[in-house]
Amino acid sequence: MAMVAAKYDLLPNQISHWKRDFHQGGYQALKPYLKGRLPKVKKKKRKALKKQVNKNEIERLKEELAQTKQELYDVKMDRDILKKSLALFGPSRLDKKHK
Structure with missing residues (x-):
């Protein structure tokens, strides 16, 4: 053993x-x-789970972004409709009372 060692x-x-x-x-x-x-x-x-979580997170964020864009579009449309109605019909009687 000594020789091998x-x-x-x-x-x-x-x-x-x-x-x-x-x-x-x-x-x-x-x-x-x-x-x-x-x-x-x-x-x-673990790597597969991280990839899956990242994909799920990306999908969730994409959906949230689409929803936020739709809400922004709706609010802009409401604003534009109010501007047009104000320009066409003038201020209402209620506006005069509140001033």
Whole structure:
């Protein structure tokens, strides 16, 4: 073991640890495994969720913009109708009372 450790620049203790793990658990014991807490959502799913949320957000904002534009158009039409009626018919009697 000392020769193998020297050849691959490893500590002999590490090689003996690997040897013991192999005898106890076989090849599966030597496979690397994740330490710590696993994420709730995998990365691919997380990216897909973000894209979906972004698409939903974009659609919602587009709908909101269309609704706001329609409201603005309606208000401008009301304003223009009031201007025309005022120009055609003059001020009403109610306007004189409030002045």
